[in-house]
Amino acid sequence: MACAFTPLADRQLEVHHLDPLSDRGPRYTKVTDVAVLCRNCHALAHTERPPIPLSRLTALLHAGEQATASRADGD
Ligand SMILES: [Zn+2]
Ligand SMILES: [Zn+2]
Numbered sequence: 001m002a003c004a005f006t007p008l009a010d011r012q013l014e015v016h017h018l019d020p021l022s023d024r025g026p027r028y029t030k031v032t033d034v035a036v037l038c039r040n041c042h043a044l045a046h047t048e049r050p051p052i053p054l055s056r057l058t059a060l061l062h063a064g065e066q067a068t069a070s071r072a073d074g075d
Helices: 039-045 054-068
Strands: 013-017 034-038
Touching (some): 013 039, 034 039, 039 054
16 A cells, blocks of 8 residues: 555555546456555545546655654764
């Protein structure tokens, strides 16, 4: 899932269709067509149309993590 870095069991998980076409009607849904997201990530993905791709969603989430993280590493 996109938020693998927050695998909290108490978070409600939802199924997100990667292919918007799959929402148009009944058809076979393959496991590769969906992603399991927690409610927060799923809501974030749907803040744009079409939904934010998982790759960018993950980047956004990581960016948020880094924004709150202290810069402990000297470079
Ligand atoms: Zn969705
Ligand atoms: Zn999440």
